[in-house]
Amino acid sequence: MMDPNEALKRILQPGGINQTVFPPSSRYYGIETATLEKDDGTPAVYLRRRFCPQPDQLALLNEHEVVQGDRLDNLAATYIGDPEQFWRICDANGVMRPDELTETAGRRIRITLPQGIPGMSNV
The missing domain is CATH 3.10.350.10 (LysM domain)
Incomplete structure (x- = not known):
């Protein structure tokens, strides 16, 4: 099992993985990441929105x-x-x-x- 701090580092690295490394039991499992370029040109990696089921x-x-x-x-x-x-x-x-x-x-x-x-x- 991956150390949670290491998983977070991988997620937040620019140009890193497109899909998160959250375990299958996580509410964020399968939620992709996206990258937004800040005004100064540095990338900001974030999780895409999770839609709650009805x-x-x-x-x-x-x-x-x-x-x-x-x-x-x-x-x-x-x-x-x-x-x-x-x-x-x-x-x-x-x-x-x-x-x-x-x-x-x-x-x-x-x-x-x-x-x-x-x-x-x-x-």
Whole structure:
């Protein structure tokens, strides 16, 4: 596995890679880089925009009713098997601020399959 600092250095180098080196579990996996030339001629490498999926396009696996003390990383570990996948729960519920999901006890949050993986039909 590549050192995260080394990966960032590779991404930010002018004329470097066109596709990022983020791991498959990252929300930025597959997002390409682009280069913008500054006024002084130096290149600025950046990640292209990541478009969040529409929550209703994600196949529902489960719903969780929030209780006081819930943390999103713990919910991601429980339902997805990886606490760093909390962003998938954010995408599934259409929120930009992760803490919003666990602020209110009794809120029901969606746990979904990853984007592009269809759910089973109820046939």
